[in-house]
Amino acid sequence: MQLNIKYFGMLAEATTISEEQLQTDACSVSQLVEKLKNQYPKLKGTDFKVAINQQLVDQSHIINSEVEVALLPPFAGG
Amino acid sequence: MNSFNSRYHRQVILPEIGSAGQEKLDASKILVIGAGGLGCPILQYLAAAGIGTIGIVDYDTVDISNLHRQILYGTTSLGINKALAAKQRLTDLNPEITITAYPEKLTPKNAVSLFSEYDIIVDGTDNFSTRYLINDACIIANKPLVYGAIFKFEGQVSVFNYQNGPTYRCLFPEPPKAGSVPSCAEIGVLGVLPGIIGSMQANEVLKIILGLGDVLAGKLFMYDCLSTQSSTFTINRVESEISKVQASANSFETIDYDLFCGVSQIMEITANDATTIENAQFIDVRETHEQPKIDYLDPIYIPLGSLEQKLITISKEKKTIVFCQSGIRSKKAVEILFQNGFKDVSHIKGGAIALYNTISESNLTG
Numbered sequence: 001m002q003l004n005i006k007y008f009g010m011l012a013e014a015t016t017i018s019e020e021q022l023q024t025d026a027c028s029v030s031q032l033v034e035k036l037k038n039q040y041p042k043l044k045g046t047d048f049k050v051a052i053n054q055q056l057v058d059q060s061h062i063i064n065s066e067v068e069v070a071l072l073p074p075f076a077g078g
Numbered sequence: 079m080n081s082f083n084s085r086y087h088r089q090v091i092l093p094e095i096g097s098a099g100q101e102k103l104d105a106s107k108i109l110v111i112g113a114g115g116l117g118c119p120i121l122q123y124l125a126a127a128g129i130g131t132i133g134i135v136d137y138d139t140v141d142i143s144n145l146h147r148q149i150l151y152g153t154t155s156l157g158i159n160k161a162l163a164a165k166q167r168l169t170d171l172n173p174e175i176t177i178t179a180y181p182e183k184l185t186p187k188n189a190v191s192l193f194s195e196y197d198i199i200v201d202g203t204d205n206f207s208t209r210y211l212i213n214d215a216c217i218i219a220n221k222p223l224v225y226g227a228i229f230k231f232e233g234q235v236s237v238f239n240y241q242n243g244p245t246y247r248c249l250f251p252e253p254p255k256a257g258s259v260p261s262c263a264e265i266g267v268l269g270v271l272p273g274i275i276g277s278m279q280a281n282e283v284l285k286i287i288l289g290l291g292d293v294l295a296g297k298l299f300m301y302d303c304l305s306t307q308s309s310t311f312t313i314n315r316v317e318s319e320i321s322k323v324q325a326s327a328n329s330f331e332t333i334d335y336d337l338f339c340g341v342s343q344i345m346e347i348t349a350n351d352a353t354t355i356e357n358a359q360f361i362d363v364r365e366t367h368e369q370p371k372i373d374y375l376d377p378i379y380i381p382l383g384s385l386e387q388k389l390i391t392i393s394k395e396k397k398t399i400v401f402c403q404s405g406i407r408s409k410k411a412v413e414i415l416f417q418n419g420f421k422d423v424s425h426i427k428g429g430a431i432a433l434y435n436t437i438s439e440s441n442l443t444g
Contacts, residue, residue, distance in 0.1 A: 046254070049249065051311045074227070076227060077228040
């Protein structure tokens, strides 16, 4: 299925892109995250939450087709 | 009363606010933690709008490197505690409100009792330890939390613990690995970004007090000032995370948030103290080309990048004092030394620049 993935903050630096279209057979969020960490090794040292269609979800969430995925890291600065 | 009416005239004539709204603002008590990049615009707009009671917590002093974004301060504020300097400037902006400065560090010991004196808590801090402390103290004291944070050109805003909404821990239950998310001091920040995010936080405070619009509760707002794009994400309340914090209420004062966030207690000494310490070994972790050299301390030169390979040249028996140019790399060096079994290690605040000034001022030669 086709996913639109957005990377925020330091995750965009780790992947060197802020957004991409990805064709994948991953079906849960944890499977997708594992796949992305293999594709972008620098993501392995980062912490982030995943949102599907603007809704924060947990790792066991099942991804349906045609969705927008966002990877959200915590920010500390002020 | 005349001055009251004229001062707030432009907002009181908004039918959504009116004099009833202005009275609500006057009756409200807001605590802002951190009077830095986010805290400055938050404080300026809240004071200007006529919030009746404002508390400011900050233990840090104004540094010249703050002024490109912390525009509440001027060069006459340099070296002054931020809570006190902010109070002075805000009192000039609006002498009709009550401002209390707390020139101290927020800790698990003082947080809950301090929060209980205010209606809304605003997080303008710059580190995870304090952010988790604020969130948890808000859960225990049952106060809404207006949150904002920045990273380079991006910012986050949310309102936590508002009308049974989610908290920061429902979004990020655990802090990230220590050192994995760099600070503004390490990677820089565009001055206007905390201005935008802090102003949005002030706006959420006013919306809560006035009962206007949709409060950003249960939502995470993300903004990118380069693409000018924003996104809003929905966050759900996670009951198990909140009850864990509630269960810690009785032992809250003993929780070590630095430890929780993996931050080691780094001993920091001033340049002045460093020049008077005897029998210490000094390590300059700057690159070899960096100036000024501090020959007076007779340091061992080991650039940070090769520190781990050259540990054998440093004695574990002696007191070790590390410095770099300004005091950022030396903190990393202290962490590396701690990890490798060195115990009596500290670093110099302000680094070689502070040392150079201290040595020049006291006419020490070398």
